[in-house]
Amino acid sequence: MxxxxxxxxxxxxxxxxxxxxxxxxxxxxxxxxxxxxxxxxxxxxxxxxxxxxxxxxxxxxxxxxxxxxxxxxxxxxxxxxxxxxxxxxxxxxxxxxxxxxxxxxxxxxxxxxxxxxxxxxxxxxxxxxxxxxxxxxxxxxxxxxxxxxxxxxxxxxxxxxxxxxxxxxxPFSDAQLHELPAAVSAVLDDPAPARHAAERLVGDLRLVVTARGLLYGAALESALKLQETAAIAADGFSSADLRHGPITIVGEGFPVIALSAGDGPAAADVAALVGVLRERGARVLTIATGAGADLPLPDVTEALAPIVAVVRGQQLACELALLRGRDPDAPANLRKVTAT
Missing domain, CATH: 3.40.50.10490 (Glucose-6-phosphate isomerase like protein; domain 1)
Known part of the structure; x- marks a missing residue:
C-alpha cells in the first residue's frame, strides 16, 4: 500500500x-x-x-x-x-x-x-x-x-x-446541517490548493496556525495534523493570544496559516491580524470562505465552517508529509490509541 x-x-x-x-x-x-x-x-x-x-x-x-x-x-x-x-x-x-x-x-x-x-x-x-x-x-x-x-x-x-x-x-439551521456533507465533498474534490500550499511550506521547520472563536479548535487540530504527519513544529494560537507575546516569533518569511469564515464575528479580527503579519513580512496562507483564499472553503456558515476547515487542514498535512518523504498513515513513534 x-x-x-x-x-x-x-x-x-x-x-x-x-x-x-x-x-x-x-x-x-x-x-x-x-x-x-x-x-x-x-x-x-x-x-x-x-x-x-x-x-x-x-x-x-x-x-x-x-x-x-x-x-x-x-x-x-x-x-x-x-x-x-x-x-x-x-x-x-x-x-x-x-x-x-x-x-x-x-x-x-x-x-x-x-x-x-x-x-x-x-x-x-x-x-x-x-x-x-x-x-x-x-x-x-x-x-x-x-x-x-x-x-x-x-x-x-x-x-x-x-x-x-x-x-x-x-447559529445554524437544519438546512445548513444537511448541506454540510456536500461542502466537505467539494473540498475533497479540490485537492490542488492543498498541494500548492504544501509546496510553499515544504522547506519550513516551524509555523503557526491561527483563528479565533468557533474556528479556534480547527486551528489547533490543523496544527496537530501538521505535527503528526509532517513532523513540523506547528503551534496553534487564537488570533488574540498570538498578539500577546508569541507574535515576536513571526518575522520576515515566517509561515502562518490563518482560518476564518466571512459571515462570523471573528473574521474581522483575523483579517486585521493577517494584515499586521504581512506588514511584518510573514508568509500568510489563508483557509477561508470568500474570494482570494489560498485554501478556499465553500460558502459555509461560521458555526459549521470548522468542520470543513479541518478537512482542508487534513489535506495540507497529508500533502506536506508526502512531499517531505514521510508516510502520513504511520508517523514515527505514534500509536492509534495513546494509553495515558
Missing part, C-alpha cells in the same frame, strides 16, 4: 460519515435531553488530543446554545491530585474515538460519582467509555486505520454541533 493511502481513503469517507450522523440528528437530541440535568448548571468536557480540539469547538457552541458555562475538565486534577469537586447539575461529556483511553474513562467515572450526568462521544459503542456513561453518541464512522484521526474528528465536531442543537438555539 502506498504512503498516505489509508489516510486519503479515510478522508474520502467523511461526507458519507457526516451524512449518516446528520440523519440521526433527532435521535442524538433525544439522547442528550434524556441525560442532561434539569436544570442544567453547566457542562464539563473530558478529552485528549484531536478529541480535545473538537471539544474546544464544542465548548463554544454549547455555551452559546445552553446559556450555561462550559469547562474543559483537567484529568490530572481528578486522577493525580484527587480533587473533590461538586458536579451536581452538570452534564459531563467524555470524548474519545476509541473509548479506550484509561484517563478519559476514569475521569468520566469520577465526575459521575461527583454528581454529573455522563455522556460519551465515541466511535466504539461497546467500549469501556460507554460503560462509564449513561448515554452515548456513537459516531459510527467505521474502523479508522491510519494513525492520524480524520473521519472520527469531523464526526466528533458534528456530534458537538448536534449536542448544542439539543440544548438550545444554535
Amino acid at each position: 502506498s504512503a498516505g493511502a489509508r489516510m486519503t481513503a479515510e478522508m474520502a469517507e467523511q461526507p458519507a460519515v457526516l451524512a449518516r450522523l446528520v440523519a440521526r440528528a433527532d435521535a442524538v437530541a433525544e439522547a442528550v435531553r434524556t441525560v442532561a440535568p434539569r436544570p442544567l448548571t453547566g457542562t464539563a468536557i473530558v478529552a485528549r488530543g484531536s478529541s480535545d480540539h473538537a471539544s474546544v469547538y464544542g465548548r463554544y457552541l454549547i455555551e452559546l446554545a445552553s446559556g450555561r458555562p462550559v469547562s474543559l475538565a483537567a484529568p490530572s486534577l481528578h486522577l493525580l491530585y484527587d480533587a473533590r469537586v461538586d458536579y451536581g447539575g452538570q452534564l459531563a461529556i467524555a470524548v474519545s474515538q476509541s473509548g479506550q483511553t484509561p484517563e478519559i474513562v476514569q475521569t468520566l467515572a469520577r465526575l459521575r460519582d461527583a454528581g454529573a450526568r455522563a455522556l460519551a462521544i465515541t466511535n466504539d459503542a461497546t467500549s469501556e467509555l460507554v460503560l462509564a456513561a449513561e448515554a452515548v453518541v456513537a459516531l459510527e464512522a467505521g474502523a479508522e486505520l491510519a494513525v492520524p484521526a480524520t473521519k472520527t474528528v469531523t464526526a466528533q465536531l458534528l456530534a458537538f454541533a448536534l449536542l448544542a442543537r439539543a440544548l438550545g438555539p444554535v
Whole structure:
C-alpha cells in the first residue's frame, strides 16, 4: 500500500460519515435531553488530543446554545491530585474515538460519582467509555486505520454541533446541517490548493496556525495534523493570544496559516491580524470562505465552517508529509490509541 493511502481513503469517507450522523440528528437530541440535568448548571468536557480540539469547538457552541458555562475538565486534577469537586447539575461529556483511553474513562467515572450526568462521544459503542456513561453518541464512522484521526474528528465536531442543537438555539439551521456533507465533498474534490500550499511550506521547520472563536479548535487540530504527519513544529494560537507575546516569533518569511469564515464575528479580527503579519513580512496562507483564499472553503456558515476547515487542514498535512518523504498513515513513534 502506498504512503498516505489509508489516510486519503479515510478522508474520502467523511461526507458519507457526516451524512449518516446528520440523519440521526433527532435521535442524538433525544439522547442528550434524556441525560442532561434539569436544570442544567453547566457542562464539563473530558478529552485528549484531536478529541480535545473538537471539544474546544464544542465548548463554544454549547455555551452559546445552553446559556450555561462550559469547562474543559483537567484529568490530572481528578486522577493525580484527587480533587473533590461538586458536579451536581452538570452534564459531563467524555470524548474519545476509541473509548479506550484509561484517563478519559476514569475521569468520566469520577465526575459521575461527583454528581454529573455522563455522556460519551465515541466511535466504539461497546467500549469501556460507554460503560462509564449513561448515554452515548456513537459516531459510527467505521474502523479508522491510519494513525492520524480524520473521519472520527469531523464526526466528533458534528456530534458537538448536534449536542448544542439539543440544548438550545444554535447559529445554524437544519438546512445548513444537511448541506454540510456536500461542502466537505467539494473540498475533497479540490485537492490542488492543498498541494500548492504544501509546496510553499515544504522547506519550513516551524509555523503557526491561527483563528479565533468557533474556528479556534480547527486551528489547533490543523496544527496537530501538521505535527503528526509532517513532523513540523506547528503551534496553534487564537488570533488574540498570538498578539500577546508569541507574535515576536513571526518575522520576515515566517509561515502562518490563518482560518476564518466571512459571515462570523471573528473574521474581522483575523483579517486585521493577517494584515499586521504581512506588514511584518510573514508568509500568510489563508483557509477561508470568500474570494482570494489560498485554501478556499465553500460558502459555509461560521458555526459549521470548522468542520470543513479541518478537512482542508487534513489535506495540507497529508500533502506536506508526502512531499517531505514521510508516510502520513504511520508517523514515527505514534500509536492509534495513546494509553495515558
